[in-house]
């Protein structure tokens with residue numbers, strides 16, 4: 021006769037599905053940050069993952085377009101851009117507009133919900149006279165793969181509830197998925213949480229109560245401001261924004277009784293503040309360290325609250341990020357790194373001049389669509405087609421022009437960035453470096469180098485009906501922002517791909533794992549443990565080394 025272990029023993033073993041899964045995504049959080057400040061962490065914040073969870077110290081995105089929207093889509097779907105269809109935060113979509121890029125989640129078929137009166141756009145009822153005719157709704161319309169949350173909803177015939185929370189719409193929507201019950205992000209002006217009619221006609225009562233409470237004003241005060249109509253810009257980059265988001269997440273868990281309904285629920289919370297301040301001050305700043313330590317405190321508070329509310333024995337937690345970040349170019353250059361910046365407007369002018377000379381002599385045709393958004397350079401196929409040039413010839417022409425166009429740019433690094441530490445006089449200033457250009461057709465057909473780099477490129481492919489060329493600059497090089505005094509992420513280089521990956525919960529064997537893993541492994545591992553299908557385009561590996569062996573039933 022076969023008997024299951026008695027109840028007391030079962031409590032020690034893995035008992036199947038948890039009540040609640042919480043995936044914490046920190047926007048722009050490089051994997052090495054956890055090591056830098058390890059000695060300073062206290063309580064059950066980061067230490068819960070590092071000391072009591074399965075912490076993977078070497079997690080790298082396996083693609084070359086390390087932006088926020090594709091990162092969040094990757095975390096949810098366990099797939100890269102070639103699987104989930106999101107390659108950038110915004111892109112030219114030939115089926116939707118030749119006038120402007122579209123964001124990864126904007127969707128004019130939906131509207132934003134329950135905005136405060138001052139933020140209602142002119143195209144919605146109740147708008148003030150000063151309203152901008154601009155704001156439209158959002159949805160996961162561009163997501164071409166299911167997420168972990170979608171599969172959980174399918175596996176439970178909709179009984180599981182799935183939510184996304186962030187300051188940014190894309191970071192709330194994309195990791196949660198198509199079948200999510202809700203995704204919440206803020207109105208940039210007031211900081212009030214909103215959502216889209218894709219999910220619901222009105223905010224739930226608990227969310228309206230949160231917006232009506234003193235909490236938004238408290239966040240403003242915590243950011244040392246009296247009041248603001250620029251919440252995203254002025255509060256969003258402060259540690260106060262993280263505790264604000266986590267408090268909203270508590271209200272969500274409370275309001276929807278998540279983890280308290282006899283089924284597995286899922287929340288993805290993406291903490292945006294680190295990214296907003298990180299672009300401005302870089303990874304090596306005092307403000308970055310202050311942000312990390314404040315977040316450690318906030319996560320301790322959140323995890324302790326979860327323990328009281330749902331019980332940490334019943335919760336699985338995962339921690340990761342959507343991308344890393346390089347040092348500020350001026351800082352890297354001072355240490356001798358060839359961290360040049362490239363003036364993309366000048367580069368685009370040079371490309372257009374060369375293409376006009378070749379295909380439309382004496383004219384000023386625009387062959388490149390404006391608004392540089394590396395790593396993709398999008399071609400205006402209408403201009404090429406007018407000149408009788410097909411896609412292959414057009415993309416190959418631009419790819420062939422890029423090495424010369426990049427290296428012809430004058431390096432722009434502010435030499436007076438830090439007068440106390442001038443650059444070494446015996447070295448030449450940094451110079452722009454071309455690292456590779458690949459056509460959309462090469463990426464679509466997989467005719468890429470059979471190298472590690474080729475694999476990253478293949479994973480960066482997505483198609484919105486436009487022709488484009490993928491450009492890689494040298495390591496630590498980027499588009500110019502403020503004379504090299506700010507920084508950004510978009511490259512195939514390791515600093516942009518490096519993120520933390522850690523799990524906490526009953527099935528995980530605590531430890532520090534130095535094997536190389538990838539963020540796509542998060543969805544695969546959680547799906548496997550929950551006993552549900554991996555998301556539709558999942559390419560992740562189940563991280564079996566971190567899973568406790570399941571004790572077999574005792575034979576008697």
Ligand SMILES: [Zn+2]
Pocket residue numbers: 047048087088089091295342343
């Ligand atoms: Zn990001």
